[in-house]
Structures are given as C-alpha cells and as structure tokens.
Amino acid sequence: MNLIVTTIHKPTAVAAECARELAGRLGAPLVDRGGRSLAALRAEYAADAVLVAAKDGPVVHTPGGEYFFHLSMAELRINNLKAGKPDHMIAAMGLDAGMSVLDCTLGLATDAVVASFVAGAGGRVVGLEASPVIAAVAGYGLTGFASGRADVDAALRRIAVIHADYNDYFADLPAASFDVVYFDPMFRAPVQASSSLKPLRHLADRRPVSPAAIAAARRVAKCCVVLKEASGSGEFARLGFSRLAGGKYSSVHYGIMETGC
Numbered sequence: 001m002n003l004i005v006t007t008i009h010k011p012t013a014v015a016a017e018c019a020r021e022l023a024g025r026l027g028a029p030l031v032d033r034g035g036r037s038l039a040a041l042r043a044e045y046a047a048d049a050v051l052v053a054a055k056d057g058p059v060v061h062t063p064g065g066e067y068f069f070h071l072s073m074a075e076l077r078i079n080n081l082k083a084g085k086p087d088h089m090i091a092a093m094g095l096d097a098g099m100s101v102l103d104c105t106l107g108l109a110t111d112a113v114v115a116s117f118v119a120g121a122g123g124r125v126v127g128l129e130a131s132p133v134i135a136a137v138a139g140y141g142l143t144g145f146a147s148g149r150a151d152v153d154a155a156l157r158r159i160a161v162i163h164a165d166y167n168d169y170f171a172d173l174p175a176a177s178f179d180v181v182y183f184d185p186m187f188r189a190p191v192q193a194s195s196s197l198k199p200l201r202h203l204a205d206r207r208p209v210s211p212a213a214i215a216a217a218r219r220v221a222k223c224c225v226v227l228k229e230a231s232g233s234g235e236f237a238r239l240g241f242s243r244l245a246g247g248k249y250s251s252v253h254y255g256i257m258e259t260g261c
C-alpha cells in the first residue's frame with residue numbers, strides 16, 4: 001500500500017507533531033498540506049491511502065472510507081455488562097476481573113476495550129496488530145481518546161498495543177503466560193452489513209489463521225483460546241474448534257478451546 005502522511009489545513013502544533021511522528025514510525029513520506037485537497041495529494045503522490053493528522057488524532061482516508069479511532073460498540077457493550085446483561089465474547093472467554101488476555105488481532109480495539117473493562121485494574125490486556133497503520137491508530141486512540149467517562153477511559157489506557165505479527169510474537173512468550181488468547185481475524189467471507197469494517201479491510205492483514213498459530217496459542221493460553229468468526233464458518237472446523245458459543249441469531253460465533261484453569 002502506498003501511504004502518505006499529511007495534516008489538516010492550518011494544523012495545530014499537536015497535529016503537526018502527530019504527522020511528523022507517524023510519518024517517521026510508518027516510514028511514509030510526510031507531505032506538506034499546502035492548501036491542497038486530499039484528491040490532489042492522492043493523485044500527485046499516486047497514494048492508495050492518505051493519513052491526515054487531525055485535531056483529535058489520525059484519520060486514514062482509504063478507498064473504503066475514513067478509518068479513525070472510535071469506541072464502536074464498546075461503550076454499549078460495557079453499559080450492558082454494567083446492567084448485568086451478558087456479553088457473548090466475555091462469556092466465551094470466561095473472563096473475570098484480574099485475568100489476562102492476549103488479543104492477537106487488535107484492529108480498532110473494540111473487543112480489547114470490553115475485555116480490559118472486565119479484567120479491570122488487576123488484569124492485563126495486550127493487543128497485537130500486524131498492520132502498522134492500524135496499530136498506530138489504535139495506539140493514539142487508546143492513549144488519547146476521551147470518552148467523557150472515567151471507567152471507559154481507564155479501560156482504554158490499560159491496553160498495551162504492540163505492532164507485531166502474532167505468528168512471530170508467540171515464540172517469545174513463556175507457556176501459559178496469558179489466561180486467554182483471542183483471535184478475531186478478518187472474516188473469510190465479509191459480512192456485508194458491517195460497513196464500519198470497510199476502511200479496515202483496506203489496511204488489514206487478511207491472512208487466515210493457521211493451525212500452527214492455534215497450536216502456538218494453546219501453549220501460551222492458561223485457560224482457553226477463543227476464535228471469533230462468522231456464524232456457520234468453516235474456519236471453526238478447519239482450526240479444530242468443536243465447542244461454539246454465541247447468540248442463536250447472531251451473525252458471529254465464538255469457538256472455544258479449553259487449555260486449563
């Protein structure tokens with residue numbers, strides 16, 4: 001992907017610094033906005049995507065739309081949990097306060113935020129993300145996004161973002177070093193209704209999970225490995241998940257492989 005980095009028109013010092021830092025980190029050209037439109041910049045630099053450092057953080061303009069950090073469904077799911085309603089992902093993980101989660105496919109970090117809220121200050125959530133751009137957006141959002149709610153912001157700040165391919169990262173981890181290892185790969189067949197994932201698809205690592213990755217995850221997981229996939233997906237059987245959980249009418253299900261606890 002050919003990415004360039006620029007700023008909004010008349011950037012603040014913070015936005016200008018954000019652009020400089022991200023261009024350096026992503027190894028992408030830093031382009032002076034110079035009053036030009038994004039379409040003009042895209043054409044001049046033959047760019048597939050333009051990362052714009054804006055007032056509230058980076059916004060990546062992709063052919064599928066704008067990609068930026070937001071809470072997505074995390075706040076609603078947290079509200080439901082606080083109201084005593086179940087969350088299918090949390091139930092599949094068997095997650096409780098004080099536990100640790102390795103989220104191998106961080107993405108926008110919606111699932112990680114909910115997991116972090118439940119794991120609490122005594123728990124630990126580490127998010128791995130193979131796409132450098134997605135990892136950068138998550139890093140900015142999780143450290144800087146202000147939801148106006150102390151409990152939600154605290155859940156965001158507790159998540160550690162690591163730009164890494166989980167296939168490489170597992171090798172350095174001791175056995176049973178996380179209670180839960182979680183995968184939410186790009187679905188093999190995209191759920192059309194999920195338009196919020198459209199820009200993500202342009203930036204994401206879309207390789208399927210391999211049986212070797214599941215074997216490595218089993219070594220690292222003290223309690224369980226959980227895989228989120230489209231309901232009825234053949235990925236569950238291909239990767240050896242026979243126990244499935246999730247809503248009867250839900251478009252996604254969770255495969256659970258217990259490893260202990």
Ligand SMILES: C[S@@+](CC[C@H](N)C(=O)[O-])C[C@H]1O[C@@H](n2cnc3c(N)ncnc32)[C@H](O)[C@@H]1O
Binds near residue numbers: 112166
């Ligand atoms: C469907 S998204 C995850 C969404 C996330 N659960 C959320 O709540 O926002 C899948 C993400 O996994 C990332 N990914 C895919 N393969 C990966 C790998 N081998 N290592 C790390 N991240 C990977 C993709 O780049 C993408 O951002």
